[in-house]
Amino acid sequence: MTAAWHEWLTAEAPSSARQARLAEAYRLLRAFTRHRAGMTGLVIVLLLVAVAILAPLLARFSPSAQDLALRLKPPDAVHWLGTDELSRDIFSRLLYGARVTLGIVALVTAIAAPLGLAIGCTAGYAGGILDAGLMRLTDVFLSLPRLILALALVAALGPGIGNAALAMALVAWPPYARVARAETLALRGSDFIAAARLAGASPARIVLRHIMPLCLASVIVRVSLDMAGVILIAAGLGFLGLGAQPPTPEWGAMIAAGRRYMLDQWWVAAMPGLAIAVASLGFNLLGDGLRDVLDPKQR
DSSP states (O other), X not given: OOHHHHHHHTOXXXXXXXXXXXXXXXXXXXXXXXXXXXXXXXXXXXXXXXXXXXXXXXXXXXXXXXXXXXXXXXXXXXXXXXXXXXOOBHXXXXXXXXXXXXXXXXXXXXXXXXXXXXXXXXXXXXXXXXXXXXXXHHHHHHHSOHHHHHHHHHHHHOSSHHHHHHHHHHHHHHHHHHHHHHHHHHHTTSHXXXXXXXXXXXXXXXXXXXXXXXXXXXXXXXHHHHHHHHHHHHHHHHHTTSSSOTTSOOHHHHHHXXXXXXXXXXXXXXXXXXXXXXHHHXXXXXXXXXXXXXXXXXX
């Protein structure tokens, strides 16, 4: 970036709203790049995404290819992470399993975060009976363990990646609704909201155009911190046979298949377990960095 751009973005008195927004984004970006844990998490997450996208190019073998003569083969120069009980290459299955895991994370985020944001902002701005009803519904979901509730929903919907992602999204939205409602309660008495009402803005327009954008930063922080939990729940559902179905490679299902060989062929279950741990660590570190940069209370 040139010195002129840097000076323009760091000006004390922005000349336009666009310059103010760009300056704020530039300041947050610079703060995040100085956050070591956040940058470490970002690198891990980007590597996972790259691995998932490039899985067909990086995999040395097909994830479903079998050669029973190579069953339960330990790691070597050909099969870098060994083979499983059906002689499938574990390294290749981990690469393709990253696609399944990140796909579930993306689906859950795309459903749960907007749903929780809409419910929380609507309840906080409307108040009264609507607020009480929506928050009691939120309390019901929060009172039940997420994994148990997800298990019940998947059992009702049927096993599969799509149903597992839908079930996790339906149990993941309440924390986002709580965060958005708290932010909305602090904002609805502001002068700019009163000015919008006097200008004739409808409640829906105020919520969509004025309140939701201001609640978005807090929701993003919460989403980034919850992604590790989503990965663990997805792995738990796969472990119990309610997630991805064979022969689709999925880390939790791989651990379930390898638990019978943990004493002698440790790599069958240890490698997907290590992949889950690294992915969870990456999202946790990224969430910590985003929280420290985006959360006004942390700043």
